[in-house]
Amino acid sequence: MEKNESQWIERLSAMAAASSQVDSALYAKYDVKRGLRDVNGKGVLAGLTQIGDVQAHPEGDESGPGHLIYRGMDVEDLVAGFLGEGRPGFEETVYLLLAGELPGGAELAEFRELLGSYRALPDDFVHDSLLKLSSRDMMNAMAQSILAMYVLDERADDVSLPNVMRQCLKLTATFPLLAAYSYQAYVYYYGKGSLVIHAPRPELSTAENFLHMLRNDSRYTPLEAQLLDLALVLHAEHGGGNNSSFTTHVVTSSLTDTYSAIAAAMGSLKGPRHGGANAKVVAMFAELKREVKDWTDEKQIADYLQRLLKKEAFDRAGLIYGIGHAVYSTSDPRTIVLRGQVEKLAAEKGLAEEMALYERVERLAPEIIGHERKMYKGVSANVDFYSGFLYRLLEIPPELFTPIFAMARIAGWSAHRLEELANGGKIIRPAYKSVAPRRSYVPLAARAGA
Numbered sequence: 346m347e348k349n350e351s352q353w354i355e356r357l358s359a360m361a362a363a364s365s366q367v368d369s370a371l372y373a374k375y376d377v378k379r380g381l382r383d384v385n386g387k388g389v390l391a392g393l394t395q396i397g398d399v400q401a402h403p404e405g406d407e408s409g410p411g412h413l414i415y416r417g418m419d420v421e422d423l424v425a426g427f428l429g430e431g432r433p434g435f436e437e438t439v440y441l442l443l444a445g446e447l448p449g450g451a452e453l454a455e456f457r458e459l460l461g462s463y464r465a466l467p468d469d470f471v472h473d474s475l476l477k478l479s480s481r482d483m484m485n486a487m488a489q490s491i492l493a494m495y496v497l498d499e500r501a502d503d504v505s506l507p508n509v510m511r512q513c514l515k516l517t518a519t520f521p522l523l524a525a526y527s528y529q530a531y532v533y534y535y536g537k538g539s540l541v542i543h544a545p546r547p548e549l550s551t552a553e554n555f556l557h558m559l560r561n562d563s564r565y566t567p568l569e570a571q572l573l574d575l576a577l578v579l580h581a582e583h584g585g586g587n588n589s590s591f592t593t594h595v596v597t598s599s600l601t602d603t604y605s606a607i608a609a610a611m612g613s614l615k616g617p618r619h620g621g622a623n624a625k626v627v628a629m630f631a632e633l634k635r636e637v638k639d640w641t642d643e644k645q646i647a648d649y650l651q652r653l654l655k656k657e658a659f660d661r662a663g664l665i666y667g668i669g670h671a672v673y674s675t676s677d678p679r680t681i682v683l684r685g686q687v688e689k690l691a692a693e694k695g696l697a698e699e700m701a702l703y704e705r706v707e708r709l710a711p712e713i714i715g716h717e718r719k720m721y722k723g724v725s726a727n728v729d730f731y732s733g734f735l736y737r738l739l740e741i742p743p744e745l746f747t748p749i750f751a752m753a754r755i756a757g758w759s760a761h762r763l764e765e766l767a768n769g770g771k772i773i774r775p776a777y778k779s780v781a782p783r784r785s786y787v788p789l790a791a792r793a794g795a
Contacts, residue, residue: 371780387672391775392594394585396442396760399672410676411725415582416445424578424682433550433574435753436460438581439517442760443510461547463518464554470497471526471542479530483748484615486527488608491516495604502602504766512603513759520755521551524748525558531744552577555752559741568693569739572686573749576732579679580750582757585764589613589620593758597765598773610758611751620747623733626667627743629659630703630734640702643709650706650713667730668710679728680707687731690738703734 372379381389387401398414413420415438423441427434436457440448448456466475474493480486494516495501500508522545533540543558552574556565585594592613596606614620636658637645652658653665670677684704691700707726714724736746 367780375778375780377778388586391591392585394761394764395445396764397582397584397757399584399586401672401675410681411672411678413579413583413678416441418447419678420579421678421682424575427578428571428575433552433571435551435574435577435581435756438578439756442582442756443513443763457550458547460514460518460551461549463515464522464545464547466519466522467497470494475523475526476530476533476540479534480527481531481535482615483524483527483531483744484611484620484751486530487520487523487748487751488611488615490523490527491604491608491611494519495602498604501604504600504602506763506766509603509763509766513755513762516603516607517755517759520752521545521555521558524745524752525555527748528559528742528745550574551752555749556739559745566693568690572690572735573739575683575686576735576749577753579683579728580732580753582754582760585761587619588616589754590757590761593761594765595773597762598770603762606762607755607758610754614751614754615747620750622666622727622729623736623750624743624746625660625733626729627733627737627746629653629666630706632659633706634699634702640698640705643705646702646705647709647713650710651717654714654717665706665710665714667733668707668714668726669724670727675723676725677727680726680731683728683731683735687735687738690735694738696738700734703731 371377378389381391383389396416398412400412400414415423418441423438424434427437437448437453439460440446440453440456470490470493474490475486478486478489480489498512501512503509526542529541532538539561541561543563545554545558549557550570553565553570556570556573557563583590585591589610593606593610596609617625633646633649634640636649639645649658650665654663656663684707688697688700691697707730710726711724733746736743736749741749
């Protein structure tokens with residue numbers, strides 16, 4: 346061979362890039378919305394859903410706050426309800442998203458008991474799939490285990506609604522195990538740490554179980570469990586148009602099995618443009634805290650934020666991570682709910698000064714972005730801005746930030762899969778217009794390099 350493997354790969358990659366590049370002017374010519382978005386970032390309407398809604402602002406009030414709606418209910422009202430009653434809310438949220446109604450007291454107790462009964466994996470599965478086939482990436486490890494669960498299900502390909510509901514409940518119950526055990530295997534095989542595997546406890550909530558299984562001593566405070574539970578509620582659903590939920594609809598429309606559909610959603614969420622932003626926020630703040638000597642000096646903070654936008658700091662991407670959202674402009678309701686609660690935990694952990702730094706950046710960043718960039722709409726802090734800080738306060742390693750997102754979003758994915766199947770729609774097949782020039786076949790002997 347005249348070329349070695351790396352030369353072949355580089356050459357073919359360059360050819361692929363050159364032959365695949367589409368002239369950006371053609372998108373305007375044919376009125377194609379790149380990324381299925383309008384110029385202002387709003388998604389192009391591609392479907393109808395009863396499950397969730399994301400509102401940039403109240404109807405008729407463009408300066409009003411954003412809203413997140415679960416089954417017609419404002420998430421802020423949902424959160425105020427269970428926090429006011431001093432109980433966890435994730436299981437209630439799962440019930441609401443799947444069934445479309447809030448459960449009664451007896452129903453909620455029975456539903457929690459059902460999830461608890463599903464919160465188990467065979468010992469040989471834990472060893473063979475989670476421990477033996479460990480991965481450096483927790484999302485890949487979880488996706489691998491989700492596909493392996495297909496083998497254990499005698500009705501894996503049955504897409505009747507009762508069977509899919511059973512599968513979704515089982516996945517919702519076992520996701521915390523998959524995440525915690527995948528991380529423990531990672532620590533053991535790649536970090537040379539001790540392998541500690543705690544069996545789940547059916548009487549605990551999802552958040553409590555995760556902290557119990559993650560921590561070697563199984564200890565956690567009521568406030569820690571409450572805030573992780575809150576984060577799960579706020580991440581459980583975000584409308585049918587987010588990338589991973591849309592993926593769930595697309596893949597489900599082919600009538601594939603539940604495990605394949607959820608594994609596809611996991612692949613979508615793993616992408617840093619979707620599920621990994623809070624880890625970027627934490628890493629960005631780590632540099633900010635080194636660069637800004639006086640955390641109360643707003644000029645120093647503003648100078649650093651301007652350097653971020655000018656690609657002179659952090660990862661040189663020109664982004665202030667955690668600021669801005671495709672839909673929300675005035676405010677992200679999840680941020681408003683989370684901020685006040687995170688402040689309590691920061692005070693408990695002795696990190697009130699760092700919390701104040703986050704709040705200063707949250708206030709200054711939109712002003713600086715508006716001054717430096719051409720804006721089609723306002724920007725504000727999104728949920729990733731504080732969720733990463735929360736996970737740090739909970740001593741959760743960055744490798745698990747996106748898996749926690751998945752632990753929550755499995756509720757929304759399940760609801761969207763059931764909705765797609767219930768409506769019996771056609772396979773989702775959007776159109777792409779070919780803009781490749783037509784050409785004739787050239788015999789091999791007449792080609793260049795023959």
